[in-house]
Amino acid sequence: MSELRVGDEVELDVGPVAHGGFCVARHEGRVVFVRLALPGERVLARVTEAREGQRFVRAEAVEVLTPSPHRVPPPCRYAVPGQCGGCDFQQADVAYQRDLKAAVVREQLERLAGLHRDLVHGLVVEPLPVPAEAQGEMPSGLGWRTRVEFAVDEAGVPGLHRYRSHEVVPVDTCLIADPRVLATGVLGRTWPGERAVDVVAPSVGEVVEVPVPSDPGAPVASPTVTEAVAAQGFSGNFEVSARGFWQVHPGAAATFVDVVLELLDPQPGETALDLYAGVGLFAAALASRVGETGRVVAVESDASATRAAEGNLAAYPSTLVVGARVDDAFGVARPARKGAARQRATRQRKLRRNPLLPPTADVVVLDPPRTGAGRGVCGQVAGLGARAIAYVACDPAALARDTAYLRERGYALRALRAFDAFPMTHHVECIALFAPGDPPEDGA
Ligand SMILES: C[S@@+](CC[C@H](N)C(=O)[O-])C[C@H]1O[C@@H](n2cnc3c(N)ncnc32)[C@H](O)[C@@H]1O
Incomplete structure (x- = not known):
């Protein structure tokens, strides 16, 4: 060799x-x-x-x-060997970038979930709409990123990380950033004493800069911003901490809400669960459908997101926010982590289901971080007996693993959409529908 x-x-x-x-x-x-x-x-x-x-x-x-x-020639001069590690696909035309992402999703579902169905073979990655006011005159695939964390080097110079490195490449632009992010002049200033500076261009109100101190013990003053969602089937405003989770593509939140509502078709009076709920985006949309005779329980572990979700969902009396890790709430073991202290902590934790979780549900939204939900949580979700589960996935490998876990517990993949929520990068967002029973015979 x-x-x-x-x-x-x-x-x-x-x-x-x-x-x-x-x-x-x-x-x-x-x-x-x-x-x-x-x-x-x-x-x-x-x-x-x-x-x-x-x-x-x-x-x-x-x-x-x-x-x-x-x-194609990469539009950005930093998307070349040895420079910024943020964009992987600038050397491909944008339509082909989507073909590459579709190939990756197919490969992951085939290899990790053993799925060889038409549903998977025929998958296309769909572009997301970019609101004209957000993108300005930027060409396709550029100018979409409304939240950017710029790294800061020891001299206070802002930039972006080199590929698979903590080293900071000084940059004077980032072509995938929303032009409002760059218009702050963040890259023309130095940031002594900071290790990063986050810039957020929300859909409502002014752009916000959040310096992140190098001293890990120093507090970060992260203001709240407002994000408006105008989907076809739902609209609402959401308060979210500038450093908290919100989709970074300006077309993502509304599109994902519409797709989830279409796939789940929640009915008045139903019980819905929104797991990994963030500031309550899907919970609010679900609540608008199940109405006052229904019930929505949102589970989220981040304290600031949980507080924001409580405020965002206050207009929906049928909602309840549970501030907990999803695995803890279901009373299942956390995934094994390295280190004796963590192992001890896991052993000492009592595995008890949170009584605020309903014993059954009609519909479930699962939107976990990149690690996925895992076997224990998937098993518990399947045990709720829901007629439909919508899985929003930012990592196709995690989606494929969880697809296999859900199938072990009797849930089959019924529909799959994929979206180019991160043009120029390799990242892709999938939304999958699972329902009980065997998969349809389409080449499985
Ligand atoms: C991909 S985001 C989705 C947020 C929300 N559904 C949305 O679309 O805005 C994942 C969320 O899961 C939360 N989270 C991460 N690990 C968690 C866990 N083990 N239990 C509960 N929430 C978790 C994060 O804080 C984050 O808000």
């Missing part, structure tokens, strides 16, 4: 795209994960990471010898 070291340059025939924003190639039997290349290309790649004992090395395409027909 080839001995490759950091800095070596090798010619490679680039194979398929893989989860994580790179393509797979081989060099004398050694697997190479090549960034900034496209499937079918021949490139000269420089090795950027070669760890002892690891079966693969990482590399970046530094020269393209045979280009893909989908290759």
Whole structure:
């Protein structure tokens, strides 16, 4: 097998795209994960990471010898080898970026969930609408990101992180950022004493800057911003901490609410659960459908999001916010973490179901962080006997694992949509519908 070291340059025939924003190639039997290349290309790649004992090395395409027909010049001068690690796909036209993401979702569901159904094969990644006032004159795939965390180096200079590194690359622009973010002049100033500065361009009101001190013990003053959601099936305003979770693409929240409502079709009087509820986006939409005779229970672990959710949902008397981890609320073991102290903490925790959770539910929204919900939570969700579960997934690998766990407990994937909520990057958002029973016979 080839001995490759950091800095070596090798010619490679680039194979398929893989989860994580790179393509797979081989060099004398050694697997190479090549960034900034496209499937079918021949490139000269420089090795950027070669760890002892690891079966693969990482590399970046530094020269393209045979280009893909989908290759374009990267719009941003920092989306090149050795520079910013934020965008993985600027070298591809935007439609092809979506094809690459669809291929990754398909591959994950086939490999990790064993799904080979038409539903998965025919998947396309759909663009999200960008409100004209948010994007201005920016070309497709640029100018969409309404929340950006700029890193700050030791001299106080703002920038973005190098790929797989804490090193800060000073930048004077970020083309995927909403132009209002850059108009603050955040990148033209220095930020001594800070390790980052967050800039948030909410849909309502002024842009907000939040400096994050280098001293981890120092408090971060994160103001509240207002986000308006005008979906077809629901509208409302949400208060959210500037550093709290909110979808970063300006078309995402409304589109996802519409898709979730369409998939679940909540009915008056039904009981709904919104798990990993954030500031209550889906809970509010569900409450607007189940009405006062129904019930919505939202579960969220972050204290500031929980407080915001209580305020945002105050207009819906049928809602209840439970401030807890979802696994704790269901009384299942937390996923194993490294470290003896954590193991002790897990052992000492009493595994008891939170009595505020209803014993059954008609519909469930699951919107976990990148790690996914996990086997224990999926088992508990299946045990609620819901007629429909909408799973909003920011990581296709986690979605695929949880799809397998839900299937173990009798829930089959019935519908799947995917959205380009993060153009120019490898990230993709999926929304899946699960229902009890066997999957339809479409090539399963
Ligand atoms: C992807 S966000 C979704 C938020 C919300 N559904 C939305 O669309 O705005 C995931 C949320 O889960 C919360 N979270 C992370 N781990 C959690 C856990 N173990 N239990 C409960 N909430 C958790 C995070 O604080 C975050 O608000």
